[in-house]
Amino acid sequence: MRMRAAVLSQQGLPRPYAESRPIAIEEVELDGPGPGEVLVEIGGAGLCHSDLSTIENLRPRKMPTVPGHEAAGIVRELGAGVRGLKRDDHVAMVFVSSCRECRYCQGGRPNLCESSWGARTEGTLVSGARRLRRLDGSPLHHYSGLSTFAQYAVVSASSLVSIPKEVPFTVAAAFGCAVVTGVGAVFNTAETRPGTPLAVVGLGGVGLSALLGAVAAGANPIVAVDVSEAKLALARELGATHAVNARAADALAQVKDITGGGVDVAIETAGTIPAMETAYALCARGGITVSAGLPAPTSSFAYRHAALVSDERQIRGSYMGSCVPGRDIPRFMGLYLAGRLPIERLFSGALRLEEINQGFDRLAEGTVVRQVLTPNAA
Ligand SMILES: NC(=O)c1ccc[n+]([C@@H]2O[C@H](COP(=O)([O-])OP(=O)(O)OC[C@H]3O[C@@H](n4cnc5c(N)ncnc54)[C@H](O)[C@@H]3O)[C@@H](O)[C@H]2O)c1
Numbered sequence: 001m002r003m004r005a006a007v008l009s010q011q012g013l014p015r016p017y018a019e020s021r022p023i024a025i026e027e028v029e030l031d032g033p034g035p036g037e038v039l040v041e042i043g044g045a046g047l048c049h050s051d052l053s054t055i056e057n058l059r060p061r062k063m064p065t066v067p068g069h070e071a072a073g074i075v076r077e078l079g080a081g082v083r084g085l086k087r088d089d090h091v092a093m094v095f096v097s098s099c100r101e102c103r104y105c106q107g108g109r110p111n112l113c114e115s116s117w118g119a120r121t122e123g124t125l126v127s128g129a130r131r132l133r134r135l136d137g138s139p140l141h142h143y144s145g146l147s148t149f150a151q152y153a154v155v156s157a158s159s160l161v162s163i164p165k166e167v168p169f170t171v172a173a174a175f176g177c178a179v180v181t182g183v184g185a186v187f188n189t190a191e192t193r194p195g196t197p198l199a200v201v202g203l204g205g206v207g208l209s210a211l212l213g214a215v216a217a218g219a220n221p222i223v224a225v226d227v228s229e230a231k232l233a234l235a236r237e238l239g240a241t242h243a244v245n246a247r248a249a250d251a252l253a254q255v256k257d258i259t260g261g262g263v264d265v266a267i268e269t270a271g272t273i274p275a276m277e278t279a280y281a282l283c284a285r286g287g288i289t290v291s292a293g294l295p296a297p298t299s300s301f302a303y304r305h306a307a308l309v310s311d312e313r314q315i316r317g318s319y320m321g322s323c324v325p326g327r328d329i330p331r332f333m334g335l336y337l338a339g340r341l342p343i344e345r346l347f348s349g350a351l352r353l354e355e356i357n358q359g360f361d362r363l364a365e366g367t368v369v370r371q372v373l374t375p376n377a378a
């Protein structure tokens, strides 16, 4: 079928993107779903910092590609052998598909699926197939097995989780990345218990999801940390008990004061090494620093090893919030529907496909949380 899609052909172009235009809207060809695959009409697709890092060339990917990895939509066609989904179902689309066979899938950690990793590097679906083409027949690569900045996507059924139809797509989209990552980091990776002193460092879509997760988990106090006063103000509205500007000279002292010596859990969701250093420094003895941010693959974080040992500190990576999507998205959706995870507060506005470059300028400036493309809106 023919459809309109956002195509990224070159990484590393300068900002403002409204002028350099790294992404162009093109008519492209999308093949129908193969075995185990599903055609989804995109209802909403969020602009995440990981897409921005790809545009910035912090994350090298095969070009040209149709980016976008956080979305929700409607099942329009099922490939052979797909079970558990039917036409017209509403689905959230998660950015790690899984093969169900590798050691990680078998071990209950599909977020680490080996085949998905290879497909991500090669720009294919997890099956190895490529369903996207330019009209001249030249290949277009898939992005995170999804490529959601388009009117439709053909994806592996393992990337999809059914969701209730009452949830608007502009909210549901965030469940595919920001929510699984942020809320999952709090519940799954950090195993946060009620009453745990906790900090979130970096208050974008992922960090504010973590903050809402921390509120739902009963963490207390909850210290929100960012470099933007507007983000700190929003965090307070969303339930942070305290807000600290990371640029303040006494930021660390403030947090130690608030928490009587540091937090037990610090969640880093900024994607920079300075933010990771802050998150690590905020922890008390025995504390865990969970990092969900993704800086350039070459950057590294240093810590004092003897203190890690004698303080029994922990550092844990958190990929897709250590989530099992089919288990966790219904749980987090349930909290949202009960009013205990107000993800709609992260929505910063709907965009047309043509507005995508400007949208990434705003994300880079830090003036928005989640902007959602609605490529099929009238
Ligand atoms: N681990 C995963 O599975 C996963 C999934 C999605 C996104 N990510 C990564 O998470 C990160 C956040 O994504 P997002 O879409 O929420 O980004 P975002 O751009 O919306 O938010 C980042 C926030 O961090 C703040 N920040 C920057 N430097 C800081 C510092 N030194 N101290 C405190 N705050 C600082 C910014 O002001 C901004 O509010 C990115 O690196 C992204 O690639 C990881």
Ligand SMILES: [Zn+2]
Binding pocket: 048, 049, 050, 051, 069, 070, 177, 178
């Ligand atoms: Zn993302």
Ligand SMILES: [Zn+2]
Binding pocket: 098, 099, 100, 101, 102, 103, 104, 105, 106, 110, 112, 113, 114, 115, 116
């Ligand atoms: Zn697997």
